[in-house]
Amino acid sequence: MDLLINFIIFMALPAIISLSWLKYKGAEYILINYRWIFVCFFLLPISFFYDLYFCVRNWVVFKLNSAPSQHDKKVQHVQQQVRHWRESGAKVPMCTARPGWMNVSLRCGLYKRTLRNIEINLIDVLDINTERMVVKVEPLVTMGQITAFLNPRGWTLPVLPELDDLTVGGLIMGVGIETSSHKYGLFQHTCEEFELVVADGDVIKCSKTENPDLFYSVPWSYGTLGFLVSAEIKIVPAKQFVKIEYFPVHTKADMLTTFKNQVMRNHGNQFVEGVVYSRNEAVVMTANMTDDVEKEKINSIGCYWKPWFYKHVEGFLKTGYAVEYIPLRHYYHRHTRSIFWEMEDIIPFGNHPVFRYLFGWMVPPKISLLKLTQGDTIKKMYEKYQIIQDMLVPMDQLNTALDVFHRELQIYPLWICPFLLCNNPGMVHPHTGKDEMFVDIGAYGTPKKSTYETVSTTRNLEAYVRSVKGFQMLYADSYMTREEFYKMFDHSLYNNMREQLDCSKAFPVVYDKVKRKARH
Numbered sequence: 001m002d003l004l005i006n007f008i009i010f011m012a013l014p015a016i017i018s019l020s021w022l023k024y025k026g027a028e029y030i031l032i033n034y035r036w037i038f039v040c041f042f043l044l045p046i047s048f049f050y051d052l053y054f055c056v057r058n059w060v061v062f063k064l065n066s067a068p069s070q071h072d073k074k075v076q077h078v079q080q081q082v083r084h085w086r087e088s089g090a091k092v093p094m095c096t097a098r099p100g101w102m103n104v105s106l107r108c109g110l111y112k113r114t115l116r117n118i119e120i121n122l123i124d125v126l127d128i129n130t131e132r133m134v135v136k137v138e139p140l141v142t143m144g145q146i147t148a149f150l151n152p153r154g155w156t157l158p159v160l161p162e163l164d165d166l167t168v169g170g171l172i173m174g175v176g177i178e179t180s181s182h183k184y185g186l187f188q189h190t191c192e193e194f195e196l197v198v199a200d201g202d203v204i205k206c207s208k209t210e211n212p213d214l215f216y217s218v219p220w221s222y223g224t225l226g227f228l229v230s231a232e233i234k235i236v237p238a239k240q241f242v243k244i245e246y247f248p249v250h251t252k253a254d255m256l257t258t259f260k261n262q263v264m265r266n267h268g269n270q271f272v273e274g275v276v277y278s279r280n281e282a283v284v285m286t287a288n289m290t291d292d293v294e295k296e297k298i299n300s301i302g303c304y305w306k307p308w309f310y311k312h313v314e315g316f317l318k319t320g321y322a323v324e325y326i327p328l329r330h331y332y333h334r335h336t337r338s339i340f341w342e343m344e345d346i347i348p349f350g351n352h353p354v355f356r357y358l359f360g361w362m363v364p365p366k367i368s369l370l371k372l373t374q375g376d377t378i379k380k381m382y383e384k385y386q387i388i389q390d391m392l393v394p395m396d397q398l399n400t401a402l403d404v405f406h407r408e409l410q411i412y413p414l415w416i417c418p419f420l421l422c423n424n425p426g427m428v429h430p431h432t433g434k435d436e437m438f439v440d441i442g443a444y445g446t447p448k449k450s451t452y453e454t455v456s457t458t459r460n461l462e463a464y465v466r467s468v469k470g471f472q473m474l475y476a477d478s479y480m481t482r483e484e485f486y487k488m489f490d491h492s493l494y495n496n497m498r499e500q501l502d503c504s505k506a507f508p509v510v511y512d513k514v515k516r517k518a519r520h
Contacts, residue, residue: 036346036347036348036349039346039347039365039370040347040359043365043366043369043370044359044362044363044365045362046366046369047362047364047365047366047369048361048362050366050369051366054145055148068126068127070124071122071124071126071138071230074121074122074138074229075122075195075197075203075229075230077119077121078118078119078120078122078197078227078229079197079201079202079203080201081118081119082094082118082197082199082200082201082227083200083201085116085118085506086199086200086201090505090506091116092114092115092116093115093116093505093506093507093508094115094116094117094118094227094506094507095111095112095115095116095117095118095223095507095508095513096117096118096119096120096223096227097112097117097118097119097120098120098140099112110517111508111512111513115508118227120139120140120227120229121140122138122139122140122229122230123138123140123141124137124138124141125137125138125141125145125146125149126138126230128149128150128153128155128235130155130235133234133235133236134192134232134233134234134235135149135150135155135157135232135233135235136230136231136232136233137168137230137231137233138168138229138230139167139168139169139172139228139229139230139231140167140168140169141167141168142164142165142166142167142168143160143161143162143163143164143165143166143167143171143332143333144164144165144333146160146168147160147329147332147333148329150235150238151238151328151329154237154238155235155236155237155238156235156236156237156238156328156332157190157233157234157235157236158180158183158184158190158234158235158236159176159177159178159180159181159184159185159186159187159189159190160178160180160332161176161177161178161187162178162332162333162334162335162336162340163333163335163336163339163367164333164336165366165367165368168231168233169228169231170475171187171188172187172188172191172194172218172219172228172231173218173219173220173221173222173223173228174220174222174473174474174475175187175188175219175220175428175473175474175475176188177390177417177419177440178271178332178417179271179272179273179285179287179417180270180271181417181418181419181420182263182269182272182418182419182420182437183270183420184420185419185420185421185422186219186419186421186422188218188219188220189420189422189424190233190234191231191232191233191234192207192208192232192233192234193205193206193207193210193215193231193232194206194207194214194215194218194228194230194231195228195229195230195231196214196218196225196226196227196228196229197226197227197229198225198226198501198506199226199501199502199503199505199506199507200502203229204226206218213425213493213496213497214497214501216424216425216426216493217425217426217427217493217494217497219426219427219428220426220427220428220474220489220510221427221494221510222474222510222513222514223507223513224498224503224507224508224509224510224513225494225497225498225501225503225507226501226503226507238289238328239289239290239291239328240290240291240293240327240328241289241290241291241293241298241325241326241327241328242270242271242287242288242289242290242325242326242328242331243287243288243290243293243323243324243325244271244285244286244287244323244324244325244326244331245285245286245287245321245322245323246283246284246285246313246316246321246322246323246324247262247283247284247285247286247321248281248282248283248316248317248319248320248321249281249282249283249284250280250281250317251280252279252280252399252402255274255276255280255281255282255284256398256399258284259272259274259282259284259398259416259418260395260398262284262286263395263418263437264437268286268288269286269287269288270287270288270289271285271286271287271288271331272284272285272286272287272417272418273285273415273416273417273418274415274416274417275310275313275314275413275414275415275416276402276412276413276414276415276416277314277317277412277413278412279402279406281317282416283313283314283316283317285313287326287331289328290325293325294323294325297323297324297325298324298325298326298327299324299325299326300326300327300330301326301330301331301334302326302327302329302330302333302334302336302337303330304337304356304360304361304363305353305356305357305360306356307351307356308337308338308341308343308350308351309334309335309337309338310335310338310340310341310413311338311351336364337360337363337364338350338351338364339364339367340413340415340442340444341413341444341445342388342444342445343363343364344445345386345445345446346365346370347363350363383454383477384454385446386445386446387409387411387443387444387445387446387447387452387454387457387458388443388444388476389442389443389444389458389461389472389473389476389477390440390441390442390443390472390473390475390476391440391441391443391461391465391470391471391472391473392419392421392438392439392440392441392465392470392471392472392473393438393439393441393465393468393470394430394436394437394438394439394468394469394470395418395436395437395438395439397468397470398416398439398441400468401439401441401464401468402414402441404460404461404464405441405443405461407449408447408449408452408457408460408461409443409447409448409449409452409457410447410448410449411443411445411446411447411448411449414441414442414443415440415441415442415444416439416440416441416442417439417440417442418437418438418439418440419437419438419439419440420435420436420437420438421435421436421437421438422435423435423436425493426490426493426494427489427490427491427493427494427510428471428489428490429490430469431469438470440473454477455479458477458479459479459480462478462479462480462484462488463484465488466484466487466488470488471488471489472488474510474514477516478514478515478516479516480515482511482515485511485515486511489510494510
């Protein structure tokens with residue numbers, strides 16, 4: 001693993017040096033407008049071989065049955081590191097040693113430079129139990145890894161978030177959502193059991209019936225209660241295809257009505273999402289798993305030569321309602337190749353048929369490698385001109401929320417994804433005291449609002465979301481004060497668990513890991 005990472009860094013080094021040289025020459029225009037040269041000739045091939053290595057490695061590991069047998073040893077290694085930290089005086093809090101550039105979040109954590117880094121080499125699928133309908137995995141298992149493992153066996157996760165590189169640990173400690181969330185809730189709500197190494201080096205298991213307070217405190221805790229070392233997640237039967245229906249709408253009123261009606265249907269609609277292309281135009285999509293297909297309507301949208309999914313969907317605004325059948329894995333990762341619509345800013349011609357046929361098999365570049373090779377100038381330019389945010393608001397606030405996003409950003413497309421927010425204890429739950437339907441509004445790209453300014457605009461969005469009792473996904477930059485943060489997120493159970501587990505010296509609090517000043 002370390003050899004592979006070192007090789008990647010070595011291969012990218014000439015380009016990193018070139019970017020640094022350009023930065024000092026002040027060539028911001030070249031850095032921003034011609035970064036595609038570096039991405040196409042360096043990052044795409046490196047990303048391809050990176051993925052190929054892990055695909056082969058994961059297959060071999062499970063075939064040889066080495067992952068389950070090695071799990072206990074790897075957990076013991078984590079325990080030994082934690083105990084050594086205590087024995088050496090517990091001078092600074094701990095965090096994982098995983099480099100900040102390897103996560104899918106836009107930013108790298110500055111805190112990793114000053115905290116005690118604990119090596120967590122837990123990257124394997126451990127077991128599948130079809131009688132209990134659960135899969136047991138280590139925290140660094142990715143969504144791409146899980147679909148490749150489960151789907152051929154006829155199973156899938158109830159909630160399987162979009163991007164291949166999202167990890168189980170990130171989705172539990174942070175948040176995970178997908179178009180089935182209106183039925184099952186967030187990713188955390190599909191988990192049955194967590195196993196953590198806590199501040200004294202012991203291993204604790206927790207579930208709804210065993211250590212339930214800890215179980216409900218782990219989601220959104222960002223590794224501040226202990227180190228996650230395994231998780232059991234529900235599985236459900238899978239079928240080969242999804243039947244997807246496209247409902248184009250051309251007024252805001254129709255958009256809201258169609259979206260809400262499809263979400264709240266009593267029967268059908270395992271998956272629901274919307275892509276909003278302008279203030280009045282959107283395509284609402286519903287999908288249901290099936291083995292019965294109309295062969296002439298099969299669209300293997302995940303093939304590298306196919307158009308980017310959101311561009312394909314946009315065409316239905318002109319052609320009208322349509323039905324297609326998409327292979328299940330292709331559906332799960334339909335936005336992966338274009339990283340929703342962020343690829344258009346990185347490779348402007350990436351959706352051109354010639355590029356797709358010649359080079360599409362290498363797309364997308366790894367987000368982690370994009371981060372690793374960003375110079376300071378590119379980081380500053382992205383911070384100044386781009387926004388990547390997901391805001392979670394009650395369904396009955398969607399109309400107003402879209403107005404606020406338009407007023408503050410004027411950015412399109414927007415992603416809207418419904419989810420059931422369960423009334424469980426923990427940091428995030430409805431303020432109504434009962435399960436409630438929410439919507440994730442995802443804004444990714446360059447705002448067109450002339451007065452857009454990163455800090456003030458984001459704070460305006462955060463203030464609106466707080467006012468409607470919503471939540472901000474914390475993978476992105478948060479500009480809230482500590483008081484505002486505590487108003488948005490319920491810390492009561494979390495604080496009790498930190499006290500019980502003696503976390504004050506062992507781990508920073510969530511705010512100190514996710515606030516903007518803790519990232520770069």
